[in-house]
Amino acid sequence: MAGRIRSNDPEGVRRRILDTAFEAFQAGGYHATSVQDLLRLSGLSGGALHHHFPTKKALGLAVLRERVAPAVEMTWIAPVREAASAREGIVQVLAAIRSELDRRGAVRGCPLGNMASELALADPDFRTVAAHLFAAWRSAIAAKLREDDAPGDAEALASTIVAACSGAMAQAKAAQDSAALAACANTLAQLLTSPRHDSTMIEPVPAQSRKGRRVSVSSDLAGPVQTELALE
Amino acid sequence: MAGRIRSNDPEGVRRRILDTAFEAFQAGGYHATSVQDLLRLSGLSGGALHHHFPTKKALGLAVLRERVAPAVEMTWIAPVREAASAREGIVQVLAAIRSELDRRGAVRGCPLGNMASELALADPDFRTVAAHLFAAWRSAIAAKLREDDAPGDAEALASTIVAACSGAMAQAKAAQDSAALAACANTLAQLLTSPRHDSTMIEPVPAQSRKGRRVSVSSDLAGPVQTELALE
DNA sequence: CCTAAAACAGGATGATCAACCTGTTCACGA
DNA sequence: TCGTGAACAGGTTGATCATCCTGTTTTAGG
Numbered sequence: 001m002a003g004r005i006r007s008n009d010p011e012g013v014r015r016r017i018l019d020t021a022f023e024a025f026q027a028g029g030y031h032a033t034s035v036q037d038l039l040r041l042s043g044l045s046g047g048a049l050h051h052h053f054p055t056k057k058a059l060g061l062a063v064l065r066e067r068v069a070p071a072v073e074m075t076w077i078a079p080v081r082e083a084a085s086a087r088e089g090i091v092q093v094l095a096a097i098r099s100e101l102d103r104r105g106a107v108r109g110c111p112l113g114n115m116a117s118e119l120a121l122a123d124p125d126f127r128t129v130a131a132h133l134f135a136a137w138r139s140a141i142a143a144k145l146r147e148d149d150a151p152g153d154a155e156a157l158a159s160t161i162v163a164a165c166s167g168a169m170a171q172a173k174a175a176q177d178s179a180a181l182a183a184c185a186n187t188l189a190q191l192l193t194s195p196r197h198d199s200t201m202i203e204p205v206p207a208q209s210r211k212g213r214r215v216s217v218s219s220d221l222a223g224p225v226q227t228e229l230a231l232e
Numbered sequence: 233m234a235g236r237i238r239s240n241d242p243e244g245v246r247r248r249i250l251d252t253a254f255e256a257f258q259a260g261g262y263h264a265t266s267v268q269d270l271l272r273l274s275g276l277s278g279g280a281l282h283h284h285f286p287t288k289k290a291l292g293l294a295v296l297r298e299r300v301a302p303a304v305e306m307t308w309i310a311p312v313r314e315a316a317s318a319r320e321g322i323v324q325v326l327a328a329i330r331s332e333l334d335r336r337g338a339v340r341g342c343p344l345g346n347m348a349s350e351l352a353l354a355d356p357d358f359r360t361v362a363a364h365l366f367a368a369w370r371s372a373i374a375a376k377l378r379e380d381d382a383p384g385d386a387e388a389l390a391s392t393i394v395a396a397c398s399g400a401m402a403q404a405k406a407a408q409d410s411a412a413l414a415a416c417a418n419t420l421a422q423l424l425t426s427p428r429h430d431s432t433m434i435e436p437v438p439a440q441s442r443k444g445r446r447v448s449v450s451s452d453l454a455g456p457v458q459t460e461l462a463l464e
Numbered sequence: 465c466c467t468a469a470a471a472c473a474g475g476a477t478g479a480t481c482a483a484c485c486t487g488t489t490c491a492c493g494a
Numbered sequence: 495t496c497g498t499g500a501a502c503a504g505g506t507t508g509a510t511c512a513t514c515c516t517g518t519t520t521t522a523g524g
Contacts, residue, residue: 031264032263109349117346118261121259122264152422153415156419160419163395164395165399166399166403167345167394167398170398170402171395174348174363176359176363183385183387183392184391184392186385187384187388187392
């Protein structure tokens with residue numbers, strides 16, 4: 001009567017669920033993804049999912065805590081902490097994200113921004129976790145700004161930098177074009193160029209021509225926009 | 233067998249549907265709001281809704297075009313256009329939004345950002361409309377920046393400003409605190425204070441207290457507002 | 465006044481949803 | 495080796511979903 005091979009690998013199964021859910025939530029959103037979608041995509045059974053995560057909400061919170069949070073840590077916090085300056089770190093991270101997006105061919109937005117936007121008002125638990133993740137992101141940049149002896153309020157500046165980056169990703173997602181990220185990187189680099197410490201002005205835009213300009217992005221809208229996830 | 237009073241007011245019914253849907257989509261999101269929720273909230277019948285909007289997607293697109301677009305026009309484009317400068321306009325709009333949020337007691341985020349984030353990847357039609365709305369918002373600020381003879385690339389700067397404002401609203405939504413908006417306003421004001429053209433420094437960090445700045449956006453809202461944006 | 469079309473009302477429908485439940489298989493300690 | 499509980503498999507459940515259908519009222523045109 002054995003219908004399916006049982007690996008009996010709790011950690012592996014749990015990891016597969018979280019990976020599949022993180023991917024699907026980014027691609028189509030939390031509410032647009034059904035648990036049956038996750039079963040289909042992961043190849044697991046309903047019992048397995050229900051064993052590890054009794055409710056969809058528990059799964060969503062786990063995705064936030066165990067996938068989105070590490071993504072923020074790995075993409076933003078660690079690189080900024082280890083960069084020479086806040087300016088350097090931010091520019092490098094944005095460049096990395098941009099190349100990653102161009103390589104992928106589709107822009108899916110900021111993982112934290114996507115889930116926070118959809119779920120913050122829906123449930124206080126989601127909202128609290130999202131608020132903490134935003135705060136951690138902000139704090140990492142603020143700490144680096146203080147380390148740089150940047151003028152002004154580090155917290156307020158960090159808050160605006162986080163806002164600009166997540167907002168740029170939202171714009172890039174809507175336009176399916178990474179130009180907004182390039183603009184954000186250039187503007188922030190200019191903003192963070194302290195005149196008294198560093199006299200090197202960054203160029204406004206690398207390949208600029210006033211009228212009909214187009215930020216140089218290797219692959220524009222040509223690539224396949226849709227992922228393999230069929231979520232109409 | 234007349235069960236319900238029929239007003240037979242097509243425009244009014246259509247308006248009520250759109251208003252209810254706009255409100256519900258902001259409060260809970262598109263997918264989290266069922267059509268039965270809308271019927272309950274509006275007090276209308278399923279037949280009425282189906283007559284005006286055959287599908288939920290059609291309703292969602294209409295909300296974007298006929299409610300979100302005018303909101304962007306009224307909240308951002310017109311005030312910025314009529315302000316003394318881009319800097320003045322942006323600071324005033326952010327102050328107006330902040331006082332509106334504080335008065336309301338809850339932060340629901342950027343109407344465009346919310347719907348765009350949830351629906352951009354779900355459907356190309358939604359994505360296209362959202363992209364156009366972002367572009368219109370961006371263009372209005374860029375035009376004002378050029379009018380001010382601001383240094384640098386006006387389009388890139390406008391893109392970052394839009395990103396910062398929508399991102400600040402997303403953060404404020406997650407934190408249920410308008411501090412991110414205040415930080416955004418101060419940082420942008422400083423960014424837009426050109427040292428070579430204008431030596432007035434913005435006050436360092438009055439995050440919660442503001443001086444006697446006018447919040448006269450409401451008078452702008454009352455004026456003649458073009459409700460149709462160029463959509464495709 | 466008559467007719468046709470628009471503008472609704474009020475369910476009906478099949479699909480899909482999240483949650484759960486019973487049964488089976490495994491790991492592991494005694 | 496036996497027992498116990500974790501780790502699944504696979505199907506079921508009642509609710510809810512978006513959509514559509516039939517019937518009735520109203521408006522508009524001739």
